[in-house]
Amino acid sequence: MKVLLATSKPFALQAVAGIQDIIETAGHTFVKLESYTDKSQILEAVKDVSAVIIRSDIIDKNIIDAAPDLKVIVRAGAGYDNVDLAAATASGVCVMNTPGQNANAVAELVIGMMIYMQRNQFDGTVGRELSERRLGLYAFGNVAKMVAKIARGFSMPVYAYSPTLTHDDLRKEGEYGVIEAYSSKELFENSNFVSLHMPLLEETRYCVDYELLSYMSEDGVLINSARKELVVEDDIIRIMEERPLFQYITDVMPDKHDEFVSKFPERYFSTPKKSGAQTTDANINAGLAAAEQIVAFFKRGDDRYRVN
Numbered sequence: 001m002k003v004l005l006a007t008s009k010p011f012a013l014q015a016v017a018g019i020q021d022i023i024e025t026a027g028h029t030f031v032k033l034e035s036y037t038d039k040s041q042i043l044e045a046v047k048d049v050s051a052v053i054i055r056s057d058i059i060d061k062n063i064i065d066a067a068p069d070l071k072v073i074v075r076a077g078a079g080y081d082n083v084d085l086a087a088a089t090a091s092g093v094c095v096m097n098t099p100g101q102n103a104n105a106v107a108e109l110v111i112g113m114m115i116y117m118q119r120n121q122f123d124g125t126v127g128r129e130l131s132e133r134r135l136g137l138y139a140f141g142n143v144a145k146m147v148a149k150i151a152r153g154f155s156m157p158v159y160a161y162s163p164t165l166t167h168d169d170l171r172k173e174g175e176y177g178v179i180e181a182y183s184s185k186e187l188f189e190n191s192n193f194v195s196l197h198m199p200l201l202e203e204t205r206y207c208v209d210y211e212l213l214s215y216m217s218e219d220g221v222l223i224n225s226a227r228k229e230l231v232v233e234d235d236i237i238r239i240m241e242e243r244p245l246f247q248y249i250t251d252v253m254p255d256k257h258d259e260f261v262s263k264f265p266e267r268y269f270s271t272p273k274k275s276g277a278q279t280t281d282a283n284i285n286a287g288l289a290a291a292e293q294i295v296a297f298f299k300r301g302d303d304r305y306r307v308n
């Protein structure tokens with residue numbers, strides 16, 4: 001089988017070498033398309049492959065239609081909102097992700113960005129500490145759990161609310177030391193910081209709006225390392241205009257980035273390019289897991305991380 005690694009944001013060299021080794025040792029052919037800049041390049045690259053490993057790369061119906069031999073797509077990472085699942089299913093293509101493999105990297109970035117902004121972007125002025133300030137986690141998947149673990153090390157009380165987990169499920173997560181919030185309203189009311197960790201779905205699109213933000217304290221901080229479409233950008237701008245201490249910190253650059261920068265240079269921070277999962281460790285974990293999943297899929301039909 002021919003396996004393509006297609007990543008516009010490339011993996012670390014060690015991860016690519018590891019992926020190649022797993023694919024070739026299993027008797028498959030490995031090809032790669034890294035740092036591509038135009039859709040025409042991936043359309044050409046998929047035309048004779050049976051499997052594709054991607055990151056946030058958009059896989060739409062056109063690309064699936066251009067790949068008649070395609071059997072499996074593995075998103076080396078968590079979120080698969082970049083893949084047209086209906087088109088994949090219609091063409092009999094299995095889509096999998098690699099849940100948890102890059103979670104620690106994202107969690108470390110969340111805490112790092114919180115410290116950076118509480119210390120006023122290291123400009124030497126008087127900042128604040130995280131200790132004893134309340135952190136709310138909106139959703140409680142792999143990244144949120146790692147954030148909880150690290151935040152507890154900073155003596156932060158951690159609250160979590162998840163619309164999909166039951167109360168019992170959340171209570172069972174006692175090892176993370178989280179306090180259950182019973183609604184998104186309660187989460188935002190109880191938290192100095194709220195960090196978003198839900199997937200982008202129709203139900204979660206634009207779910208963080210003015211009303212929810214208004215429940216936070218005057219010096220509230222919203223952190224978004226998930227997807228830019230989860231928030232209503234105009235509502236964040238409005239709350240930041242009304243509350244001179246409110247901060248927005250993000251690893252997914254908003255469409256209104258320039259407006260945020262010009263209006264709130266000291267209270268807004270965005271990474272220039274999504275960096276949460278951009279560590280050698282996470283690249284190796286997610287990349288090798290993706291390669292192993294493809295080998296297992298072709299060897300014994302193993303599709304345990306299937307999402308469609």
Ligand code: 3PG
Pocket residue numbers: 009055056057076077078079080102226274275276277278
């Ligand atoms: C994910 O969904 O796994 C993260 O958002 C990381 O995405 P990336 O592979 O594009 O860095």
